[in-house]
Amino acid sequence: MKQFLTIFGVLLIMVGIFGISYTYNVDHRSAEHLSAYCTIDFQTSRNEDGKLEGAVMSLWDYRYDAAKLERRAALYTDGDVWEMVATVKQTEPKEGDEEHPFQRENKLFVEFPKSSLAAIRKADEVRFRFYYDNGQTIDLPLNAPDLEYWKKQLIP
Helix, strand or coil: CHHHHHHHHHHHHHHHHHHHHHHHHHHCCCCCCHHHHCEEEEEEEECCCCCEEEEEEEEEEEECCCCCEEEEEEEEECCEEEEEECEEEEECCCCCCCCCCCCEEEEEEEECCHHHHHHHHHCCCEEEEEEECCCCEEEEECCHHHHHHHHHHCCC
């Protein structure tokens, strides 16, 4: 009986270490660019004459910890900074989701200032920064295909 309890205890410790390290690595993953870290969607709006009116970005980040997105974000274009107020939402894990039963979905929606649109079109590098309430900051550049897509969408 003592041997069984020892083996069972060691197995519990191993499963706990694996679970904690796995969820920590997912929540603190590294990436070279923004779309490798999370899902992004960039859209522009135009008036009835086809003139560019604005641009918005939606971002989805999936995490295991309960940290919530803060309602602020920043856009960097070749060193220029645009601070923005974002709309955020966190969705708790869905019941019955057998693939990711403990994973939360964090959504961020931001409208870019009109003054940033011309800067994005001219920029060699565009970075986006967003924040979590646990102190974690995500600051990543767009990759080349995403930057080209954004620039094409912003053609007047």
